Amino acid sequence: MSRRKLRNGILYIVAIVLVIIILSQISNIIDKIRNKKEADFYGDSSIETTADIITTELDDTNEYAETEHEEEKTNLKKGIYNTLFSPKKILSYQLPFLTALDVETKGEEIDRSIFDKKKDDEIVTSIKGLENAEMIDIELAGDGPHILIYHTHTTESFRMNFDGEYTETTSWRTKDENYNVVGLGKLLMQELSNKYGYNVIHDKTNHEPPKLSTSYSRSLVTMENYEDEYKDLRVYIDVHRDAADVENDVDDVVYIDGVRCAKVMFVVGTGKDFSKKPEWEKNYRLALAITNELNQITPNFAKPIRLKDGRYNQHLSDACLLVEIGHNANTYTDAKNTIPYLAKAIDNVLN
Numbered sequence: 001m002s003r004r005k006l007r008n009g010i011l012y013i014v015a016i017v018l019v020i021i022i023l024s025q026i027s028n029i030i031d032k033i034r035n036k037k038e039a040d041f042y043g044d045s046s047i048e049t050t051a052d053i054i055t056t057e058l059d060d061t062n063e064y065a066e067t068e069h070e071e072e073k074t075n076l077k078k079g080i081y082n083t084l085f086s087p088k089k090i091l092s093y094q095l096p097f098l099t100a101l102d103v104e105t106k107g108e109e110i111d112r113s114i115f116d117k118k119k120d121d122e123i124v125t126s127i128k129g130l131e132n133a134e135m136i137d138i139e140l141a142g143d144g145p146h147i148l149i150y151h152t153h154t155t156e157s158f159r160m161n162f163d164g165e166y167t168e169t170t171s172w173r174t175k176d177e178n179y180n181v182v183g184l185g186k187l188l189m190q191e192l193s194n195k196y197g198y199n200v201i202h203d204k205t206n207h208e209p210p211k212l213s214t215s216y217s218r219s220l221v222t223m224e225n226y227e228d229e230y231k232d233l234r235v236y237i238d239v240h241r242d243a244a245d246v247e248n249d250v251d252d253v254v255y256i257d258g259v260r261c262a263k264v265m266f267v268v269g270t271g272k273d274f275s276k277k278p279e280w281e282k283n284y285r286l287a288l289a290i291t292n293e294l295n296q297i298t299p300n301f302a303k304p305i306r307l308k309d310g311r312y313n314q315h316l317s318d319a320c321l322l323v324e325i326g327h328n329a330n331t332y333t334d335a336k337n338t339i340p341y342l343a344k345a346i347d348n349v350l351n
Contacts, residue, residue, distance in 0.1 A: 152219040152238050155175055262326025
């Protein structure tokens with residue numbers, strides 16, 4: 001009887017192992033199909049610049065990358081332990097004590113957005129020692145270019161005025177530069193270059209494919225390539241749009257001379273969990289100075305700065321800005337109307 005139980009036990013374990021292997025393979029196939037579908041939404045990268053054109057080659061083989069918004073270290077070659085068909089999960093059904101064990105990993109992907117409903121401790125109105133924006137000392141030496149405008153989330157778009165105004169690639173995203181943040185970047189470049197005389201690069205590289213949640217790893221490569229090519233670069237501006245309650249935040253704008261203008265918000269990362277941290281206090285002071293300039297134009301034009309534990313590639317310079325121009329309850333026109341005022345505020349601070 002004991003031998004029969006032993007044999008049955010062995011067969012039972014073998015069966016479980018085979019099921020795990022089969023389900024793991026199915027999981028890998030599903031992941032490949034999903035990633036291929038994500039990649040199919042996006043097109044080739046292109047770069048617009050007031051200087052020479054640079055071709056940016058993106059390396060997706062890095063073991064670690066920064067995730068979509070939270071930017072914690074993450075293993076791009078994530079194992080199956082966190083999938084629906086996790087062997088640990090399957091075995092725990094039969095061996096409950098396994099639920100108390102933890103699988104050691106080098107990091108988990110964080111897909112939570114910085115645009116989720118904000119917690120009170122994430123809205124920063126003042127920081128002790130940084131309550132007032134001190135004189136910003138950013139020297140723009142040499143012939144330039146001095147400013148890089150780019151987009152980690154290149155296809156972020158806005159509320160349509162009417163159905164079919166633009167073609168969506170996914171929800172609230174389009175490759176049509178007349179309605180996404182790339183168009184805003186182009187307008188900002190033109191304002192800063194033509195009106196205020198700055199030497200500006202506008203990069204239009206699509207950093208989203210093959211996976212949106214690792215876009216920051218690819219935009220960092222773009223930033224580093226420009227930094228290597230142009231030694232005078234000082235200011236890096238990552239242009240985004242925020243996310244909102246589309247039904248209730250339609251009129252979340254300011255009016256200037258009777259014209260609707262989308263509000264602005266800056267995000268500053270402290271790089272809490274990174275070995276190479278940004279000089280976030282300097283980035284914060286720069287963002288705060290521009291925030292104050294905007295709010296002098298009209299009250300509440302700029303929202304309170306959002307301070308996060310992520311890094312957002314802001315370790316590359318002490319003059320890095322992540323700016324949200326409006327949100328997806330605004331129209332592209334609302335956001336476009338903000339650009340001249342944002343450019344003016346930036347110029348006032350840099351000068």
